[in-house]
Amino acid sequence: MKPRNLLLIFTRNPELGKVKTRLAKDLGDQTALDIYKFLLDHTVAVTSSLPITKEVHYSETIRENDIWDASIYQKKQQVGEDLGDRMKNAFIEGFKNGYSNIIIIGSDMYDINSKELMDAFKELDAKDFVIGPAEDGGYYLLGMRKLEPAIFANKEWGTQSVLKATLQDIDRENIAILEVKNDVDYYSDIKEHKAFQQFFL
Structure with a gap:
């Protein structure tokens, strides 16, 4: 039986002063919001044509x-106390709904493309977990074909300890580790990046 693939996209509502707050410290709230909207557009561009089920969790x-076109993306509300809870609940619902391979990403990752996302799903045909490490010590992608609740507990979200602690939770499991990528949190992440120069003019 062919695996049923589900992509969970976690997004923040794009509101002034509430997104990319670490960027805003250097660039101001409006520029941070403009960059976040640019990243959202990129996420739509690389996910909209993927031949899998896609859910956007607000x-x-x-x-x-x-x-997020409702004919392409199913729209849901994030549920839970912290990020770990919200991600866990989204995975639980996905498995309950019969999906066998589930991957979660954020909506603010510029250095990822459609092929890399589909390749991550292919990894789950042979592995139980797939993880995309971020340069800052977190991860930009997490996928699994069986639920492991420990991944979502006892983490200091947004810190450089997240990836290491997550890998310790599944160190005896069959894991695929993807290429390390840079996510966008600080001005230093993007100041040399061509795609973002338009915001500094």
């Missing part, structure tokens, strides 16, 4: 007429 409120 941090605050579900928006009907936004960049």
Whole structure:
């Protein structure tokens, strides 16, 4: 039986002063918001044509007429106390709904493309877990074909300890580790990056 693939996209509602707050310290709230919207557009561009089920999980409120086309993306609300809880609950629901390979990403990753996302799903045909390490010590992608709740507990989210602690949780498992990539949190992450120069003019 062919695996049923589900991509979970976690997104924050794009509101001034509430997104990319670490970027905003150097660039101001408006530029941080503009960059976040640019990253959202990129996420739509690399995910919209993927031949899999795609769910967008909103941090605050579900928006009907936004960049996430409801004919392509199923829209859901994040549920849980912290990021770990919210991710765990999204995976639980996905497995309950009959999906066998589930991957979660954020909506603010520029250095990823459609092929890399589909390759990550292919890894789950042979491995139980797939993880994309971020340069800052977190991860930009997490996939699994069986639920491991420990991954989502006792983490200091947003710190450089997350990846190491997560790998310790599944160190006896069959894991695929993807290429290390740079996610966008600080000005230093993007100041030399061509795609972002438009925001510094």
